[in-house]
Amino acid sequence: MATVAKIQGVNPIVAMSFTSQGEVDFTSFRRLLAHLSGVGVNGLTLFGIASEFPKLDDSERMQLAEIFLADLAGKGVFRALSVTDHSTDLAVRRARRYQSMGADALMLLPPFFLQPSLAAVQAHIAAVLEAVTIPVMVQYAPGETGFPLSPAQLADVAKRYPHAVFKIECNPPVDYTREFLKLVPEAHVLNGYAGLYMLQMLGGGAKV
Template sequence: MPFTDSGEVDFIGFDRLLGHLIASGVHGLTLFGIASEFHKLTDVEKQELAERFVARTKASDVFSMISVTDHSLEVAVKRAKHYEKLGADCLMVLPPYFLNPPIRAVKEHILAVLAAVNIPVLIQYAPAETKVGIAVEELVAIYDQFPRAMFKIEANPPIDYISQLLARRPEATVLVGYAGLYMLEVLDIGGKGVMPGCSFAEIYLSIYHDYVAGKPEARQNHKRLLNYITRWMQDCEYIIQVEKTVLRKRGIIDGDYCRRPSYPLSNEDEESIMEFLRQFTLPCKYNK
C-alpha cells in the first residue's frame, strides 16, 4: 500500500503499482491482504481503494480478489456482499482472531461469508499471524459444504498441513503464501500456485513458468531467492517494509513509508536490498 511521506494513502502511486503488476503478467491480484496493511486503513480509504482496484483489474485479464478482514460475522457478511456487488472476481476471508474466538465461531464466520455470495472465496489460514489454529478436518468440512471454497495456507512450514488437506480433497484449490518460501514444495504435492508480495512478482512468475516447463532453472532461482526471503520473512512488518523499499528503489512507487508501528530497516538491510536487485537484474532507479 503506497503512502506519502506524511502517511496519507498515495492513490496515484496505487494506480501506478496496479498498472505495473498487470503489465508484468501476474495471473491475479489481491487487495487487503496482510501485506496491504489493511489493519492500518480507514473505511473511507478502503472504499476508494476497492473501487480503483476493481475498475483497473476489470479492464484487464487479471483476476481480482478482495479480502474480507472484519472480525464481526455480521459486518463481514455485509462487506462480502458489497465487494461482490462492486465486481470482485473472488473474495479472501481472514478468519476472526481478535480475543481468540472458539473454532465454532471461526467456522461459523467463514461459512456465513461463503453463504452470502456466489463468487469463490479463498480461506486464508495464517496461524502464526492470527494465533488461531484450524484443524484440517474443519477446512474439509467447509469445502464439502461449499466446493467453491479455496485455501491459502500460510503455516510455517505448510507441507504436512497441505498434504493432509489434499489427501482428503485432492481436487481442492490450494495456494501457498508466506512469501513463497515453500512455493516449489507445495507445487510438487499438488498446490495450484503462490500468493507472495508484489515488489518482485516477475521473479515468482519466472520460477513458476520454468517449473511448469520442467526447467531446472526453477529450483536454481528459487534457491537464490530463498537467500533473501528467508531472512525477510522473519517478521511480517519486516518484509512489508522491505517490499515497499524495493518498489521505491525500482521507481514503481515514490515512497516507502509504512504506517506505524512499522519495522525500520538497517544499513545492512539496505545493502541486502541493493544486492538483491543486482543479482536478479531488476531495474533500479534509486540507490538511497
C-alpha cells in the first residue's frame, strides 16, 4: 500500500485500448501496462479522463481493474484507480471495493453532472475520503467538469483529510497552487494537465 509521500513523480493515466469494432482490446491493454511499467514511471492511474471511462460498462471496468492490479503487482509502481461515479453511494462502494482489491491509491473525480451544489460536492468528496484509508488524489479539473472551487474551498478538504492528495489541473494551475499552498503548506499537490506546467509547478511546491 502506498503512502501519501510515495504519490509523486511521473504518474501517467493509462490510455484505453479498443479494437476497430469498439470493444476493449485486453491484449493491447496488457501490453501497454508492461511497457509503461518498464520505462521508469513512479505510478500509473487507470480510469482517468484519458482512459475514456464513460465508454466502459461495469463488467469491463472490473475486469480491467483486476488486470491492472495483478499485472502491475511487484513492478515497483503505485497503482491508482479512479472513482468517477456521480452518485455518492456508488462512489463510496467503488472506492471501498478498489481498496479491498489491493489498489495502492485512488483518484477521485468530483461529481459535476447537472451542476450539483458546492455543499453536495464537498459532501461527496468527504464521503469517499472517509470510506478508505489509502491515499486519494482529489482531481480538480474545472475545464473538463465546469465546476470551479476556490483554493480556500479545496484547502478545507486538505485540513480535514491527511490522506488526500490534490491533482490540480486548472489552466493555468500555478497561481492557484501557490494560493492553495499558502493556506495548507503541508498539502501534497500533483500537476495534471498533461504535464504542460510541470517545471513551473515544481517551482511552486508541487510533487510532480
